[in-house]
Amino acid sequence: MKLQLVIGNKNYSSWSMRPWVLLRETGIDFEETQLKFGDNQGRLTVPGIDKYSSAGKVPVLLVDGDPVWDSLAIAETLAERFPDKQLWPADAKARAYARSICAEMHSGFQAIRGKMPMNIRGRHPGKGLTLESQRDIDRVAALWTECRSRFGNGGSLLFGRFTIADAYYSPVVMRFQTYGVKLPPAAQAYGDAVLALAAVREWTDGALRETEFVPEDEPYSTPPKK
Numbered sequence: 001m002k003l004q005l006v007i008g009n010k011n012y013s014s015w016s017m018r019p020w021v022l023l024r025e026t027g028i029d030f031e032e033t034q035l036k037f038g039d040n041q042g043r044l045t046v047p048g049i050d051k052y053s054s055a056g057k058v059p060v061l062l063v064d065g066d067p068v069w070d071s072l073a074i075a076e077t078l079a080e081r082f083p084d085k086q087l088w089p090a091d092a093k094a095r096a097y098a099r100s101i102c103a104e105m106h107s108g109f110q111a112i113r114g115k116m117p118m119n120i121r122g123r124h125p126g127k128g129l130t131l132e133s134q135r136d137i138d139r140v141a142a143l144w145t146e147c148r149s150r151f152g153n154g155g156s157l158l159f160g161r162f163t164i165a166d167a168y169y170s171p172v173v174m175r176f177q178t179y180g181v182k183l184p185p186a187a188q189a190y191g192d193a194v195l196a197l198a199a200v201r202e203w204t205d206g207a208l209r210e211t212e213f214v215p216e217d218e219p220y221s222t223p224p225k226k
Contacts, residue, residue: 001081003030004062005074006052009037010207012217014118014171016059017203019074022167025199026085028078030061037214072106075164089159094151098158098165101143105168112136116175117217120207124220125180140172141187148186156193170194174204 005023007016023030035058038045046058053060053067060067061074068077079087089095115128147158147165154160158169173194176183183191194200213224 002062002064003028004033005030006033006035006049006058006060006062008035008046008058009210009212009214010034010203011120011210011212012037012118012214013058014174015057015071017118017171017174018071018167019059019061019078021170021197021199021203022075022078022087022164024202025162025167025197026082026087028082028085036212037217071168072102075102075167079164086161087164089151089163091151094159097147097151098163101147101158102165102168104143105172109136109140109172112140112172112175116179116181117219118171118175119178119217119221120174120204121210122178122218122221123180124178127220128179129181137176137181137183140169141183144169144190145184145186148190156190158190162197166194166197170197170200170203173200 003023005019007013007020010017020032022028033052035046035048038047046056049056049058049060052062053069055069057069059071059074060069061077062068063077063081068074075087078085089098111130111132115130115133144158151159155162157163158165173191175181176191177195213221215223
């Protein structure tokens with residue numbers, strides 16, 4: 001089976017980060033293809049994506065050339081294709097909880113997404129903090145704390161060992177670092193554990209080497225002089 005993952009900018013693309021971290025941290029071999037974000041009259045674009053998916057967005061996972069798009073669909077496909085990797089928790093209750101928190105991340109937390117876009121290179125403490133984004137932050141912290149309390153024995157991650165849920169929340173950890181978000185101790189300890197993952201460190205190193213400036217993801221920065 002040949003896997004090819006098509007991603008966007010590592011500095012900005014939270015959706016791309018999820019499957020990339022999942023693949024790398026679990027040792028599943030894949031080929032990386034990176035496309036860089038563009039701008040069309042103020043609308044974020046991904047030039048070249050039509051070659052890989054008619055959905056027009058990253059990430060896309062090509063499985064022997066056949067596209068799987070959307071990060072949650074990619075995660076479920078990988079869990080199905082690699083059962084030996086145990087990408088979801090083995091326990092049924094834990095697995096249901098993991099799927100629920102990933103689905104909530106997938107469809108919710110709009111204030112964090114809008115006010116605190118992922119920008120690994122940036123440091124903007126206090127920016128983007130509104131009543132709405134604080135509610136999202138509190139919800140995320142509560143999820144992490146409850147998950148660690150109920151299912152986290154045997155390791156420092158949400159379900160002890162690494163799972164899809166940790167890959168899914170890794171971009172949130174990056175956002176909290178960029179915007180200097182203060183978290184309760186248990187949630188902060190979890191965030192630190194995610195930052196220490198080898199795959200997250202490798203992704204971060206790649207993001208820090210990028211030089212592109214995407215205005216849509218840089219609301220608190222001044223564009224570089226041309």
